[in-house]
Amino acid sequence: MNLRERKRSDEINPDKDAEVTVAGWVQTIRKKGKIAFILLRDKGGIVQITALKNEMGEEEYNRLTKVQRESVIAVRGKVQKSEYVKRGFEILPIEWRLLNEAEAPLPMGVVDKVNIELDTRLDNRFMDLRREEIKAIFEIKAIMLSAIRRTLEKSGFVEVQTPKILKAGAEGGATLFKLDYFGKNAYLAQSPQLFKQILMSTGLERVYEIAPAFRAELSDTTRHLSEFTSLDFEMAFIESQDDVMDMVEEMVDSAVNAAINEGKDRLDMLGIELNRPKRPYPRLTFEEVKRTLEEKDKKVDNDLDTEGEKILGEIMAEKGYYAYFVVEYPEEEKPFYIMEKDGTPWSYSFDLEFKGQELASGGQREHRPEILMERMKKKGLDPKDFEFYIKAFRYGMPPHGGVGLGIERLIQKALNLENVRETTIFPRDRFRLVP
RNA sequence: GCCCCGGUAGUGUAGCGGCCUAUCAUGCGGGCCUGUCGAGCCCGCGACUCGGGUUCAAAUCCCGACCGGGGCGCCA
Numbered sequence: 001m002n003l004r005e006r007k008r009s010d011e012i013n014p015d016k017d018a019e020v021t022v023a024g025w026v027q028t029i030r031k032k033g034k035i036a037f038i039l040l041r042d043k044g045g046i047v048q049i050t051a052l053k054n055e056m057g058e059e060e061y062n063r064l065t066k067v068q069r070e071s072v073i074a075v076r077g078k079v080q081k082s083e084y085v086k087r088g089f090e091i092l093p094i095e096w097r098l099l100n101e102a103e104a105p106l107p108m109g110v111v112d113k114v115n116i117e118l119d120t121r122l123d124n125r126f127m128d129l130r131r132e133e134i135k136a137i138f139e140i141k142a143i144m145l146s147a148i149r150r151t152l153e154k155s156g157f158v159e160v161q162t163p164k165i166l167k168a169g170a171e172g173g174a175t176l177f178k179l180d181y182f183g184k185n186a187y188l189a190q191s192p193q194l195f196k197q198i199l200m201s202t203g204l205e206r207v208y209e210i211a212p213a214f215r216a217e218l219s220d221t222t223r224h225l226s227e228f229t230s231l232d233f234e235m236a237f238i239e240s241q242d243d244v245m246d247m248v249e250e251m252v253d254s255a256v257n258a259a260i261n262e263g264k265d266r267l268d269m270l271g272i273e274l275n276r277p278k279r280p281y282p283r284l285t286f287e288e289v290k291r292t293l294e295e296k297d298k299k300v301d302n303d304l305d306t307e308g309e310k311i312l313g314e315i316m317a318e319k320g321y322y323a324y325f326v327v328e329y330p331e332e333e334k335p336f337y338i339m340e341k342d343g344t345p346w347s348y349s350f351d352l353e354f355k356g357q358e359l360a361s362g363g364q365r366e367h368r369p370e371i372l373m374e375r376m377k378k379k380g381l382d383p384k385d386f387e388f389y390i391k392a393f394r395y396g397m398p399p400h401g402g403v404g405l406g407i408e409r410l411i412q413k414a415l416n417l418e419n420v421r422e423t424t425i426f427p428r429d430r431f432r433l434v435p
Numbered sequence: 436g437c438c439c440c441g442g443u444a445g446u447g448u449a450g451c452g453g454c455c456u457a458u459c460a461u462g463c464g465g466g467c468c469u470g471u472c473g474a475g476c477c478c479g480c481g482a483c484u485c486g487g488g489u490u491c492a493a494a495u496c497c498c499g500a501c502c503g504g505g506g507c508g509c510c511a
Contacts, residue, residue, distance in 0.1 A: 028472085035469040052469070069462090084470050105445040105462055105481095113473055114447045114461045119503065175509095191511090217509065218436060228511065306507075351511095358511065406511030420511095431503070 001076045001095050010044030014081050014089035022047055022091060023074035023099065025130065026067055027111055036065045040075065041130070048090040049075055050082075056093065064093065070102040070110060070130070118419060125426060125435060136266035137423060140259050141411050145210065147258030148231065151251050157206040157233060162195035164188060164212065168385055175216035177226075188214035191404060193337065196234040197365060198392040200400040208233035210407070220430050222419040223357065223409060227428040234365075234402030241348045241364040242283075244401040245325055248352055248360060249281050252323065252405075256414060272415055277323035277354070282316070285328045286346070302330045313356020325350045336375040339366045352405070354413045362403025369393040 006021045024042030038049040053061040067073060077091040084090075107124040108116050110131055121128040128134050149159070165179070166187050176187040192209050199207050213230035238244060256276050259267065267274055284292075289312060290300040298311050304326065316324050331340045331347040339348045349363035366372045369390055373383040383390055411423040421427040426435055 030471055030474060031468090032471060032474075033468040035471080037471050037474090039472075046472095048472080050470080054469085082470085084472080086472070104464095108446060109462070111473080112446070112461055116446065117504090120446070213511075215510075219507095219509065220504085221506075221510095224510070230511065303509095306509095360511070404511065409511055 001074060001097060003074060005076075006074065008044035009040070009042050009047035009087075012047070012079060012089070014079050017079045019076065019078055019094070020091065021074060021076040022049075024072065026069055026071050026073055026102075028069065029065055029067070031065050036061070038064070040073070045087075047087065048085050049077065050080075050090045050092055052092070064096060067098060068102045068104045070106055070127070072099040072102075073097060074099055118421060122421065122427065122432065123435070129425070133269050136263075136269045137411070137415060137417070138425060140263040140266050140415065141407075141423060143258050143262045144255040144411065144414070145407065147254045147262075148251050149210070151254040152206075152208045152233060155206070155247065155250070157208045157235075158204050160196070160199060160204070160207045160209050161211065162189070162192040162209060164214070175218075177214050177216045190215050191230065192232050193335075193404070194386070194389045196232055196402060197337065197400070198389060200234055200236045200365075200367075201392045201395065201397045205237065206233070206235045213404075218430060222421075223412070225408060225420055225424060225427055225429055228409075228420075228424070229407040231405045231407050232402065234400055236398040236400040238364060238399055238401045241327070241350055241362070241401050244362055244364070244403055245281075245283065245327075245350055245352075248362065248403050248405070249279065249323075252352070252354075252359075252410070253277070253279060255410065259414060267415075270415060274414060275322075278320055281352075282321055282324040283327050283350070284324060286326055286330065287328070289326055302333045309353065309358065310356045313353065316353075317355070323352065323354050325352055334363070336372070336379045336381060337365050339364045340371075340375070348401075352403075354410070357409065357413055359409050359413065360403050360405035362401065364399070364401040367393060367397045367399050369397075 001021055003021070003023060006023050007017070009022055009024070012020055012022070022040060022042065024040045024047075027039040027041045027046065030037045034053040036051040038051060039046050040049055051061055051064055056064070073096055075091060075093050075096040077093040079089055080092055081088060082090045106127065108120055108127055110127060121134075129138070153159075165181060166189050168187065176190060179186050179188065191213055192211065196207055196209065209232045210229060212227050214227050216226065217224060233247070235244065235247065253276060256274065260274055260276065289304070292315065293300050293308055293311060296311060296315075298308055300308055304312065312326075316322070327350040328341060328346040329349045329351070330345050331338070332345065334347045334349045341347055347363065350361065351358050352360040366375060372393060373390065376383045376386065408420045408423040411417070412420045415423075417423060421429065
């Protein structure tokens with residue numbers, strides 16, 4: 001028996017293949033005396049190995065049917081059509097090999113009919129991912145990311161990588177992870193903001209990055225991670241922030257659409273009905289939102305709180321909108337790099353809300369260096385600390401804007417998952433550093 | 436940073452001062468069964484997070500530590 005001859009279970013054609021070699025994980029063994037049914041799982045799904053005591057001989061039969069669940073075995077055998085089996089065929093073993101025996105008991109069941117807590121699952125993620133419906137989440141995530149890349153590239157964006165080890169944080173506010181950098185203090189990047197903006201002065205015109213962002217926030221909620229995948233893009237020569245929102249909408253729509261089309265079988269497996277949010281995504285000004293919520297007796301100050309977001313989500317859902325923008329937040333609430341709406345307390349900023357949760361935020365950036373420095377001072381930052389950044393604004397910086405979007409939140413909301421941690425293979429949060 | 440809640444076999448749970456040498460399911464070990472597919476049936480195995488305290492008596496009450504869960508704030 002040779003593993004190079006192995007076929008994935010979904011590649012087997014019972015009309016053509018008389019004999020095959022398969023390999024995978026022993027999911028279950030149902031022994032019924034002289035006949036035993038072994039469900040072998042590989043990337044292509046489940047294939048049934050039917051072992052007959054009378055065919056194999058007692059010794060081999062016992063050896064095979066006593067293998068621990070989740071062990072890895074390879075089987076060469078005869079392909080036999082069978083109406084008893086869901087897939088329409090089974091394999092009658094001729095020879096088999098134990099490639100790696102699993103210990104017992106398992107740290108968690110793969111197909112057991114008991115509930116498993118998320119924490120236990122994350123501690124044993126390698127085993128958790130053996131479950132089809134868990135694997136499906138990450139396959140859909142990959143499909144959506146791939147669609148996002150395609151859409152951005154089609155629109156002239158260039159993928160870039162910016163440093164994750166920084167001397168100073170991007171924006172104050174969010175907490176930074178401090179680290180020792182050859183004896184100096186350094187920080188993990190919480191956003192590529194400053195770097196993607198610097199690139200706007202280069203002529204690349206449109207750049208995007210899909211990379212980890214680190215936030216040392218003491219948040220312990222179902223929507224926060226200490227390390228998450230941030231999708232950032234920045235585009236030059238925009239007329240207004242509407243150009244950025246158009247692009248965000250196009251991108252999110254293509255991702256959801258890809259999940260529906262290319263991930264249909266997996267969505268079915270998860271029992272999820274995913275619909276494309278109605279377009280165009282409405283653009284509501286913060287003022288409008290504030291009025292609407294106050295009509296519902298919900299007080300709004302300078303920002304939407306979690307409750308306000310949820311109520312707005314419900315109001316919009318009633319109208320059939322799952323994705324919408326809230327635009328022109330109070331300038332005071334937004335970081336220094338956002339452009340003010342002159343003569344008003346507002347700013348050219350926006351948040352993308354998806355099913356009542358903030359998914360992305362962006363806007364038009366302030367590209368005039370004097371005003372930029374003024375805004376920095378207003379926010380209590382010293383422009384001297386950002387000389388490397390401001391420099392790029394003094395020698396020809398076009399008007400530009402961009403966005404940062406949390407990939408895990410997008411996946412979480414699209415798939416109606418309760419916890420963002422479910423969308424990260426090895427999540428990092430306040431308490432979890434292993435695995 | 437603030438506010439709630441919880442830690443019982445490998446896994447998920449019941450019990451919340453004495454009836455607990457702790458329930459049920461799943462799992463694991465053994466037995467029966469040639470068409471199963473959440474197989475079934477029989478027998479068995481396996482646990483109170485740690486450290487103090489209260490009490491005649493603690494899984495159960497109190498304090499602390501450690502580890503988790505949820506919410507708020509903040510954010511993507």
